[in-house]
Amino acid sequence: MPSRGELIMERLIPYHDGKFVGLNYENVFHLTIAVILSAQSTDVAVNKATPAFFERFPDAKALAEADVEEVKEYIKSIGLYNTKARNIVALSRILVEKYGGMVPNTMEELTALPGIGRKTANIILSVGFDRTVGIAVDTHVFRISHRTGLSQGKTPNAVEKDLLREIPRKYWKYANHILVTHGRNICTARKPLCTQCPIEDLCEKNGVRGKD
DNA sequence: ATCCCGAGGG
DNA sequence: CCCTCTGGAT
Numbered sequence: 001m002p003s004r005g006e007l008i009m010e011r012l013i014p015y016h017d018g019k020f021v022g023l024n025y026e027n028v029f030h031l032t033i034a035v036i037l038s039a040q041s042t043d044v045a046v047n048k049a050t051p052a053f054f055e056r057f058p059d060a061k062a063l064a065e066a067d068v069e070e071v072k073e074y075i076k077s078i079g080l081y082n083t084k085a086r087n088i089v090a091l092s093r094i095l096v097e098k099y100g101g102m103v104p105n106t107m108e109e110l111t112a113l114p115g116i117g118r119k120t121a122n123i124i125l126s127v128g129f130d131r132t133v134g135i136a137v138d139t140h141v142f143r144i145s146h147r148t149g150l151s152q153g154k155t156p157n158a159v160e161k162d163l164l165r166e167i168p169r170k171y172w173k174y175a176n177h178i179l180v181t182h183g184r185n186i187c188t189a190r191k192p193l194c195t196q197c198p199i200e201d202l203c204e205k206n207g208v209r210g211k212d
Numbered sequence: 213a214t215c216c217c218g219a220g221g222g
Numbered sequence: 223c224c225c226t227c228t229g230g231a232t
Contacts, residue, residue, distance in 0.1 A: 022217075039218040045230070046217090079228040083219075117219045138217040154223085156218085180217050189215055190232080 005166035063092035087115030140183030
């Protein structure tokens with residue numbers, strides 16, 4: 001008998017666009033920067049800023065030598081730009097000094113870097129290195145997990161722990177983007193389109209919508 | 213006013 | 223656990 005998590009995955013897969021992230025990137029370093037920039041922002045906003053940004057700062061070496069104030073200019077249109085600019089430059093310096101300009105590929109090394117928490121590390125490992133060790137829990141995954149009763153965890157970490165139990169491992173690599181896509185298109189934070197929802201019968205908050 | 217593919221600090 | 227950082231979209 002398929003688990004609830006598996007049912008949800010199977011129902012949503014037909015709506016999946018085949019990608020693992022909506023962010024545009026051409027290598028692991030760009031992916032890393034793009035994911036950092038995407039915090040509390042939309043992928044559309046990030047994709048709009050990254051072309052000019054990566055032209056000016058193509059790699060870790062360029063960013064390690066960059067002036068933080070100049071970096072800010074390129075990401076001003078994205079939220080939280082002060083912290084992000086500082087973190088990106090600090091992170092790039094560490095990559096150059098400690099990793100030869102490359103992005104490390106373990107959870108421990110990644111989360112030790114400035115600006116990279118577990119969510120960002122999960123994406124980098126899974127999408128950038130094909131080393132899926134968890135499921136990235138962002139605002140969409142968090143919200144949908146609660147609404148569907150997959151988890152009642154109060155923190156992203158607690159929710160991830162539940163998801164790893166509820167969702168079979170073969171879906172892990174796709175899980176984040178499948179849920180994000182559903183969260184953006186149907187199960188939105190405000191006024192979710194429940195009548196168009198392919199998993200409405202599996203949802204615990206059928207119809208009525210409060211906070212989550 | 214509220215939310216967006218969060219992280220870090222208190 | 224809570225708060226703050228932030229512009230842009232809705």
